[in-house]
Structures are given as structure tokens and as C-alpha cells.
Amino acid sequence: MERKILVLGSSHTAAIAKAATDLDDFRAAWVKNPKRDDGPGDITVPQAIENAAATGPSDIIAITWMGTYHNIFGLIQHEQPFDFFEPGNRVEPDLTREIVPYSTLHQQFAATVSTDTFTRKITQATTAKVVVLATPPVKGDNDFIRSKLKNYRGHNVEESGVTPAAIRAKLWRLEMLCLAAHCAKSRLEFIPAPKEAITIDGFLRADLYGGDATHANADYGAMVINQLCQLRDQRT
Amino acid sequence: MDPVSRFALKIGPQTRVATAGSCFAQHIARHLKASGFNYYVAEAGHPLISEEIRTAHNYGTFSGRYGNIYTARQLKQLIERAEGQFSPVEVPWIDADGTVRDPFRPAVQPGNFASAAEMEADRRMHLKAVKRMFETLDVFVFTLGLTECWRSREDGAVFPLCPGVEGGTFDPDRYEFYNQTVGDVIADMESVIAYIARINPQAQIVLTVSPVPLMATAAADEHVLTATTYSKSVLRVAAQELTNGHRNVHYFPSFEIITGAYNRGRYYAEDLRNVTEEGVSHVMRLFLKHAASLEGEIPRQVETAEPNRSAFELAAARFVEVECDEAALDRG
Numbered sequence: 001m002e003r004k005i006l007v008l009g010s011s012h013t014a015a016i017a018k019a020a021t022d023l024d025d026f027r028a029a030w031v032k033n034p035k036r037d038d039g040p041g042d043i044t045v046p047q048a049i050e051n052a053a054a055t056g057p058s059d060i061i062a063i064t065w066m067g068t069y070h071n072i073f074g075l076i077q078h079e080q081p082f083d084f085f086e087p088g089n090r091v092e093p094d095l096t097r098e099i100v101p102y103s104t105l106h107q108q109f110a111a112t113v114s115t116d117t118f119t120r121k122i123t124q125a126t127t128a129k130v131v132v133l134a135t136p137p138v139k140g141d142n143d144f145i146r147s148k149l150k151n152y153r154g155h156n157v158e159e160s161g162v163t164p165a166a167i168r169a170k171l172w173r174l175e176m177l178c179l180a181a182h183c184a185k186s187r188l189e190f191i192p193a194p195k196e197a198i199t200i201d202g203f204l205r206a207d208l209y210g211g212d213a214t215h216a217n218a219d220y221g222a223m224v225i226n227q228l229c230q231l232r233d234q235r236t
Numbered sequence: 237m238d239p240v241s242r243f244a245l246k247i248g249p250q251t252r253v254a255t256a257g258s259c260f261a262q263h264i265a266r267h268l269k270a271s272g273f274n275y276y277v278a279e280a281g282h283p284l285i286s287e288e289i290r291t292a293h294n295y296g297t298f299s300g301r302y303g304n305i306y307t308a309r310q311l312k313q314l315i316e317r318a319e320g321q322f323s324p325v326e327v328p329w330i331d332a333d334g335t336v337r338d339p340f341r342p343a344v345q346p347g348n349f350a351s352a353a354e355m356e357a358d359r360r361m362h363l364k365a366v367k368r369m370f371e372t373l374d375v376f377v378f379t380l381g382l383t384e385c386w387r388s389r390e391d392g393a394v395f396p397l398c399p400g401v402e403g404g405t406f407d408p409d410r411y412e413f414y415n416q417t418v419g420d421v422i423a424d425m426e427s428v429i430a431y432i433a434r435i436n437p438q439a440q441i442v443l444t445v446s447p448v449p450l451m452a453t454a455a456a457d458e459h460v461l462t463a464t465t466y467s468k469s470v471l472r473v474a475a476q477e478l479t480n481g482h483r484n485v486h487y488f489p490s491f492e493i494i495t496g497a498y499n500r501g502r503y504y505a506e507d508l509r510n511v512t513e514e515g516v517s518h519v520m521r522l523f524l525k526h527a528a529s530l531e532g533e534i535p536r537q538v539e540t541a542e543p544n545r546s547a548f549e550l551a552a553a554r555f556v557e558v559e560c561d562e563a564a565l566d567r568g
Binding site for chain 2: 073074078080082084085086087092093095098099100101102103104105106107108111
């Protein structure tokens with residue numbers, strides 16, 4: 001029996017879709033923001049739920065929905081610059097910036113991740129195995145980000161600046177930690193970002209950059225597909 | 237009942253009012269915020285963190301994130317630490333899970349600090365905020381809570397709680413119990429008043445005494461009732477002496493409003509320690525009545541019970557929970 005893999009989620013789905021064009025049993029759909037049905041994307045949330053309902057117990061649905069809060073929170077330099085201590089990270093934060101306690105930040109990110117209703121709706125609609133994908137690691141090249149991004153969520157990037165890359169990487173790791181914990185609580189498997197996509201400093205490899213400030217390219221998408229295929233093969 | 241016969245201090249909507257003290261002071265802070273006065277928070281937490289989480293992490297509970305300050309000695313030493321005049325030898329307290337507490341505000345960070353370095357960085361920011369607060373406030377409201385304290389035998393640093401109750405480990409060779417005398421409290425507060433007069437000469441000070449009785453006493457051969465009477469008597473006498481001695485120091489009788497026999501004890505909650513919302517509202521109504529600079533200048537009414545709440549919710553509202561570190565004594 002053919003075992004399908006369906007990827008549903010945010011704009012990060014696009015890189016996976018690009019890499020999956022030749023795969024018959026693999027489909028990736030970018031789900032529109034439920035508040036903006038006229039916005040970018042392939043399908044609406046109700047359509048995503050319909051697609052999920054059409055899958056069976058041997059199939060896999062991979063969701064990439066939460067995991068972008070680190071950008072909302074910290075891509076653009078805040079007027080009150082901050083940094084934080086990351087447990088296990090020996091590199092001391094920039095003490096000239098406001099130090100936000102890790103447990104405070106952790107609670108902020110955990111609370112945000114827990115607002116996810118999309119994953120719950122998909123899980124309720126399907127008998128397939130549902131897994132949650134990490135979002136791609138952040139890009140370490142601030143010049144690249146500045147060159148690709150003029151405005152971000154109402155901020156002029158040139159005026160505000162981009163948050164130092166090391167802080168952005170810590171925020172991404174924190175969010176992935178919270179996402180993984182939320183998945184564990186919901187009894188869903190969390191698929192971390194492919195190890196080979198991450199540099200020794202914790203950033204997305206430059207050859208995997210997508211054409212904008214935050215997304216990865218189809219080569220990264222292919223790595224994720226590989227992770228999902230391995231998962232499917234393990235279930236066979 | 238209005239026992240306030242003279243209260244010279246006037247507060248306008250722009251007056252920066254800062255608070256510190258025992259857990260009863262949390263009520264004052266809460267009502268000042270709700271009443272639309274300029275409740276001054278010098279350590280508000282990062283604005284990217286939601287207000288709900290900042291509140292849960294004790295940003296804004298008081299004007300600085302110092303937690304409950306029960307004794308005059310604790311306040312005096314906080315100022316000395318903020319001014320770099322006192323560096324206690326006490327090292328950070330490490331919990332069994334490896335997280336870290338600040339011995340001088342052990343319950344201020346839910347989940348504790350991730351490391352000693354983080355705690356020290358947070359403490360540096362905190363002490364800077366404390367200094368800024370004293371330099372820039374207009375009115376400082378301080379609620380005297382206790383005379384009993386635990387202090388380091390090595391350098392006299394006092395802790396808000398006995399080491400070992402909420403972090404740390406009790407060691408009788410390192411820590412000792414001390415019960416402040418009237419002379420101690422007056423001397424410590426004189427030091428605080430002199431400091432404020434030096435760095436912020438226009439600042440006014442309001443003293444109150446917490447009506448919340450002691451939960452337990454460490455005084456040898458004392459019952460908690462006699463220990464409470466001693467403690468509150470000392471604080472009340474000290475507050476009077478200080479008010480009499482300084483034109484910029486004002487006493488507000490919240491202690492009398494709550495403890496006065498006229499109310500037949502109804503301002504205490506079921507546990508006979510915590511103060512009901514009704515009692516707090518009485519205190520704050522009179523405070524705002526006497527302190528508001530012009531009639532009608534109170535920006536908005538203090539909120540009371542909502543009309544559509546269930547009987548259960550209304551009952552719950554009558555006992556307003558504030559975070560008293562002493563509650564930790566019960567958890568053991």
C-alpha cells in the first residue's frame with residue numbers, strides 16, 4: 001500500500017514543496033493565515049483539515065505551523081536591546097544590553113507555542129501519524145538579511161537594525177525547545193532541523209539560504225523530505 | 237470610619253509614587269495602579285515580554301523587583317547595595333535542580349535563574365533600577381512589616397526569609413536570628429530618610445505598618461501572639477518617632493483601619509491573617525481621599541466586585557491573595 005506524506009503549514013512549507021515536485025506520494029501545501037484568506041498560500045485551514053481527513057493510518061502528516069515567533073520577537077533590533085543567558089552556552093551574553101532572565105523568556109515562548117490550534121485541528125481530523133517540523137535555523141549573515149528586508153512588521157530595518165545573529169540563534173533554539181516540549185505534552189513527534197543544515201555556530205548553512213531574510217531553499221526542503229522519508233521507512 | 241486626622245501629603249496624577257515593603261504593600265501598589273495614579277515602576281521588565289508574564293515574574297509587584305522587604309534593615313541594606321557601599325559575602329543559592337536564587341530576593345524569579353552569572357547580571361540591573369527609583373520618585377510608600385529577621389553572622393546581611401525555607405540551606409554557624417528593637421528600626425529608617433534627602437531632596441515618604449500578623453516567630457520562649465504585638469508595637473512607635481522628626485515623613489494609619497475593634501475583625505480573611513478586599517479598599521479609599529491633591533482629581537474609581545460574578549467568585553475576591561514569603565513556611 002502506498003504511504004503518503006502530507007506537509008501542511010506556514011510559508012516554510014514552500015521550500016519543501018519545491019523539492020518535492022517529482023515525488024508522487026508526497027504533497028506539501030502552504031496553508032494560508034486564517035486571518036487572511038486572500039493572503040499568500042495554497043489552501044485555507046478548512047481545506048487543510050479536509051486534506052488531513054482524507055489520509056489514513058499508514059500516512060504521515062508533517063506540520064510546520066508554529067516556530068516563527070523567534071523572528072517576530074527578535075529579528076529586528078528592539079529599541080531596548082536585550083540579550084540572555086542560554087543554559088549550557090558558555091558564551092557570555094552582551095552585558096551592555098538588558099538581560100532578560102531565561103525562565104522569563106522561556107515562559108513567554110512556551111505560552112506562545114501553546115496557542116497553536118491548527119495542529120490540534122489537524123490531529124483531530126486524521127488517523128495518520130502527525131509530526132511537527134522545526135523551522136529552519138536562523139541566518140547568521142546580518143548583511144544578507146538587511147539586503148533582503150526593508151520592512152518587517154512595521155519596522156524599517158535600516159533604521160532599527162537587525163538583532164545580532166548570536167542572539168537570534170539563541171531565540172530560535174529556545175523556541176524549538178518549547179515547541180518540542182509542547183509536542184511531547186501533546187504526544188506528537190517533533191522533527192528537529194536537519195543536523196547537516198546547521199553550522200558549528202548554530203546558523204543555517206549559507207548554501208541553504210532562501211531568497212529572503214528568513215526562509216530556507218529547496219535544498220533544505222530536500223533534507224526535510226529525507227527526514228520524513230526515513231520516518232516513513234521506519235514505520236514500514 | 238476615618239481615623240486620618242492629619243495627612244499633609246498631597247499626590248497628583250503626575251506624582252511618581254513608588255512602593256516597597258511587606259506583602260501588605262502589594263495591595264497599596266495594586267490599588268495605586270488601578271486608581272490611575274502614577275504608580276512608578278522603575279524595573280518594569282522588557283516590553284517584549286507580555287504583561288501577564290512580567291506580572292507573574294514580579295515585575296511591577298513593587299516599584300523595583302526586590303520582592304517583599306519586611307524589615308527596615310533589609311531596606312537600608314538594599315540602598316547600601318544599590319549604592320555600592322555594601323557587598324554581602326553570601327553567595328548565590330543553588331537549588332537541587334541546579335537553578336539559582338538570589339538570597340536577597342529568593343522568590344522573585346519563578347523557575348529561578350539559570351546560572352549564578354545570570355543571577356548576578358539580573359541583580360546588577362536590579363540594583364541600578366533601585367538607585368534610579370530613589371533618585372527619581374516623588375513619593376516613597378514603605379510598609380514596615382516585621383522586626384524579626386535572619387542575618388549572616390559574617391557581615392550582618394539580612395535575608396527576607398530564613399535560609400533554608402525558600403532556597404539556601406540553614407546553618408546555625410552562618411546565620412542567626414535577630415529581632416530588631418525600636419532603636420534599630422529608627423536608626424535604620426533614619427539612614428534611609430537621610431539617603432533619600434541627599435539624592436532626592438523633594439521626595440516625600442509615607443510610612444505604614446502592615447496589619448498582617450506574624451505566621452510564626454523564631455523568638456525564644458515567645459508565642460506568636462506576643463511576638464506579633466511586640467513587632468507591630470515597635471514598628472508603630474518607630475513610624476511615629478520618624479513622622480514626628482521629619483517634615484517629609486507621613487504616617488498613614490492602615491494598621492489602625494484594619495485592626496481597629498470597630499470593624500469586629502471583619503477585615504481579616506478566614507485564615508485570620510490576610511486582609512480582605514473590603515479592608516484593603518477601606519484603606520485605599522481613605523488614602524486616596526486624603527492624599528489626592530484636589531477634589532475630583534482621583535483619575536478613576538478603584539474597582540470593586542463585578543456585578544455578574546458568581547457567589548463563589550465574590551467570596552474568593554474577599555480574600556485577596558498577595559504573595560507573602562512567609563507562606564513558604566507552611567509548605568514544609
